[in-house]
Amino acid sequence: MYRRQMGLRRIYVQTDIGNVLGIEVDRDDRVQTIKKKLQEVLCLPTEQSALTFGDMVLEHDFNEVRNDYPILLTRGLYRTSSTPSISPVVEKLNFKDRNKPLEIIGGSHGCPKVRRLVRKCVKALDSGVEPIPVGGGLGGAYFIQNTAREKIAIVKPTDEEPFAPNNPYGFVGKTLGQPGLKRSIRIGETGIREVAAYLLDHDHFAKVPPTALVKATHSIFNVNANVFPCMSEPFAKIGSLQRFVPHEYDASEHGTSCFPVGAVHRIGILDVRILNTDRHAGNILVRRLVEEKCNSWTLYDLRVYDALELIPIDHGLCLPEALDDPYFEWLHWPQASSPFSEEELEYIKKLNAASDAQMLRKELPMLRESCLRVLMITTTFLQRAAEAGLSLAEIGSMMSREIGTMDDELSELENICFQAKLDADYELSLIRSSYCPVSSITDNFSFQLHMDQEEYQSASLPTSNGVCSTLHLPSISLQCETSDVCSVLFNTNESTQSCFCCSPTMGSNATSDVFKEVALDLEEEESSISPENQGACVFDPKIVRTKSGKRNNGSNSSGTRRTHSIVDARSGHGVRGVSSSELARKTRDSSGENEIGLNLSEMTEEEWSVFMECFQQLLPDALANWKTRNTCPLLRLGTSCQF
Numbered sequence: 248m249y250r251r252q253m254g255l256r257r258i259y260v261q262t263d264i265g266n267v268l269g270i271e272v273d274r275d276d277r278v279q280t281i282k283k284k285l286q287e288v289l290c291l292p293t294e295q296s297a298l299t300f301g302d303m304v305l306e307h308d309f310n311e312v313r314n315d316y317p318i319l320l321t322r323g324l325y326r327t328s329s330t331p332s333i334s335p336v337v338e339k340l341n342f343k344d345r346n347k348p349l350e351i352i353g354g355s356h357g358c359p360k361v362r363r364l365v366r367k368c369v370k371a372l373d374s375g376v377e378p379i380p381v382g383g384g385l386g387g388a389y390f391i392q393n394t395a396r397e398k399i400a401i402v403k404p405t406d407e408e409p410f411a412p413n414n415p416y417g418f419v420g421k422t423l424g425q426p427g428l429k430r431s432i433r434i435g436e437t438g439i440r441e442v443a444a445y446l447l448d449h450d451h452f453a454k455v456p457p458t459a460l461v462k463a464t465h466s467i468f469n470v471n472a473n474v475f476p477c478m479s480e481p482f483a484k485i486g487s488l489q490r491f492v493p494h495e496y497d498a499s500e501h502g503t504s505c506f507p508v509g510a511v512h513r514i515g516i517l518d519v520r521i522l523n524t525d526r527h528a529g530n531i532l533v534r535r536l537v538e539e540k541c542n543s544w545t546l547y548d549l550r551v552y553d554a555l556e557l558i559p560i561d562h563g564l565c566l567p568e569a570l571d572d573p574y575f576e577w578l579h580w581p582q583a584s585s586p587f588s589e590e591e592l593e594y595i596k597k598l599n600a601a602s603d604a605q606m607l608r609k610e611l612p613m614l615r616e617s618c619l620r621v622l623m624i625t626t627t628f629l630q631r632a633a634e635a636g637l638s639l640a641e642i643g644s645m646m647s648r649e650i651g652t653m654d655d656e657l658s659e660l661e662n663i664c665f666q667a668k669l670d671a672d673y674e675l676s677l678i679r680s681s682y683c684p685v686s687s688i689t690d691n692f693s694f695q696l697h698m699d700q701e702e703y704q705s706a707s708l709p710t711s712n713g714v715c716s717t718l719h720l721p722s723i724s725l726q727c728e729t730s731d732v733c734s735v736l737f738n739t740n741e742s743t744q745s746c747f748c749c750s751p752t753m754g755s756n757a758t759s760d761v762f763k764e765v766a767l768d769l770e771e772e773e774s775s776i777s778p779e780n781q782g783a784c785v786f787d788p789k790i791v792r793t794k795s796g797k798r799n800n801g802s803n804s805s806g807t808r809r810t811h812s813i814v815d816a817r818s819g820h821g822v823r824g825v826s827s828s829e830l831a832r833k834t835r836d837s838s839g840e841n842e843i844g845l846n847l848s849e850m851t852e853e854e855w856s857v858f859m860e861c862f863q864q865l866l867p868d869a870l871a872n873w874k875t876r877n878t879c880p881l882l883r884l885g886t887s888c889q890f
């Protein structure tokens with residue numbers, strides 16, 4: 248309270264090796280001032296460090312960072328894995344830090360269940376009960392026990408994640424902020440995802456246990472010797488804290504056929520919304536609700552299904568920064584193929600992706616915008632698919648990449664999204680461009696222009712206002728002798744389309760010169776242009792959109808794939824096209840190893856909203872086509888179960 252009156256805010260600076268410093272900033276504090284203070288403690292020149300808050304690199308002030316939220320201090324924006332990480336000077340570590348054993352940071356302050364849980368844990372830690380390492384997983388995790396030595400919570404420090412600097416099992420080698428086990432999820436960001444999953448689980452529908460992001464300090468937490476050789480004080484870490492749920496098994500230890508259909512559906516609905524990439528059987532806890540009664544039941548007694556409760560845990564690998572391949576353990580469980588109940592359909596219908604995203608922006612502003620965009624895509628997809636009568640298994644299948652296929656074989660959902668991106672780019676190019684009318688041209692022959700990045704040519708084009716502009720044009724095999732008006736839509740790269748108009752005022756020579764220049768190269772290449780038609784060509788942007796056939800392997804996702812290709816308008820045959828899956832592959836190839844799929848973060852607000860419109864337009868056909876193509880029931884394991 249006092250701090251607030253003084254206009255002070257506490258923020259938590261986490262270094263890229265994991266330790267956390269609580270610092271107080273006032274309204275007028277500049278980023279540079281705080282960096283100087285950190286320089287003293289961390290021996291890190293200010294010009295080499297960067298403070299980041301989710302997507303944001305803080306440059307001037309801390310206005311965007313709310314009270315009690317964590318920011319990440321990295322060694323510059325362009326660090327590589329060989330750049331040494333930041334090592335604090337031990338004796339200066341505790342500056343101005345309250346150093347409580349456990350305190351909530353970030354979202355979920357407002358949740359009474361979470362606050363109660365944290366209070367209990369603080370009490371236990373204050374009374375000297377040591378957390379116990381969980382052991383067994385890939386990352387460090389610790390059970391917190393109460394004074395009766397009952398487990399009450401599990402804490403997972405983010406710097407002990409797989410590949411993070413303080414991982415206790417030797418899976419090290421990276422620093423916080425770098426791509427982790429999943430390339431679409433950065434190291435150190437699993438904790439906020441655990442909280443996001445809890446916050447998104449409205450009405451406790453899927454039963455995600457109460458979860459908070461905390462700053463935790465205890466000597467039992469692992470710190471690797473190479474990271475911090477002479478540590479005398481325990482250092483504070485950021486992690487997720489989740490209520491411990493007593494259970495008998497996890498789903499890998501129990502026959503899945505006994506699981507209640509509703510429980511599987513509810514977890515599945517959550518997984519689809521959050522694009523969970525890690526729903527393995529170990530992440531579903533199983534517990535009996537009425538233990539004494541169960542003893543008298545047989546395995547086939549239907550009531551037994553209602554007596555089992557499933558608890559989903561471990562949501563650190565959800566909400567990736569790009570559409571990724573999810574992992575849904577339940578995909579082949581028979582329960583997933585049974586239709587949704589009325590209640591489930593109602594729940595799905597009431598979901599509001601935009602307000603969920605808004606809630607997360609408020610509670611967890613450090614969660615990246617691209618993750619929220621993934622949430623909006625998957626929620627919309629779930630809603631439309633459920634409306635269209637698809638089962639959970641069908642929805643999950645459309646989201647999953649096929650096992651054993653080539654690396655660039657995308658899921659149906661990814662293909663639809665890439666297609667929506669192509670469509671959105673096209674829509675935007677129309678919005679942004681003004682066309683001049685095509686007039687007095689022999690209109691018996693039209694071409695669509697094939698766009699191929701490798702084949703771009705540069706051409707200096709005189710525009711209608713007399714200014715010369717250089718455009719990168721695709722090579723085309725057209726000898727254009729016309730002196731008339733042409734409108735041309737060129738795609739100058741895979742994501743942006745540019746329109747160039749030759750207006751009537753350009754004059755005949757200019758127009759024909761332009762086309763001669765860009766056409767010379769590929770005269771032979773596009774053999775489908777019949778000689779008799781050369782010299783009388785209309786470049787008509789309106790026909791760039793086309794419905795093409797199925798993809799080579801016959802599994803066209805949307806059935807309305809639009810390609811950008813040279814097409815003889817009379818025959819309608821495309822010569823060559825850029826399909827959404829090709830676009831996906833090219834996007835990956837051209838952007839190197841860090842590219843993780845359709846780039847959602849780079850879309851502007853306008854691009855994003857047009858993309859979502861196109862996505863929604865594609866969905867009805869895509870869902871119907873998928874259903875038609877997949878009429879055979881999916882191969883199910885364990886189909887002996889009855890329910």
Ligand SMILES: Nc1ncnc2c1ncn2[C@@H]1O[C@H](COP(=O)(O)OP(=O)(O)OP(=O)(O)O)[C@@H](O)[C@H]1O
Binds near residue numbers: 381456493560561
């Ligand atoms: N909320 C919880 N209640 C009870 N037990 C839990 C809870 N969360 C985790 N556990 C137990 O702790 C173990 C490790 O937790 P979790 O799976 O979340 O960690 P992890 O390091 O991400 O593991 P993995 O690498 O296997 O995914 C789980 O297998 C489970 O037995």
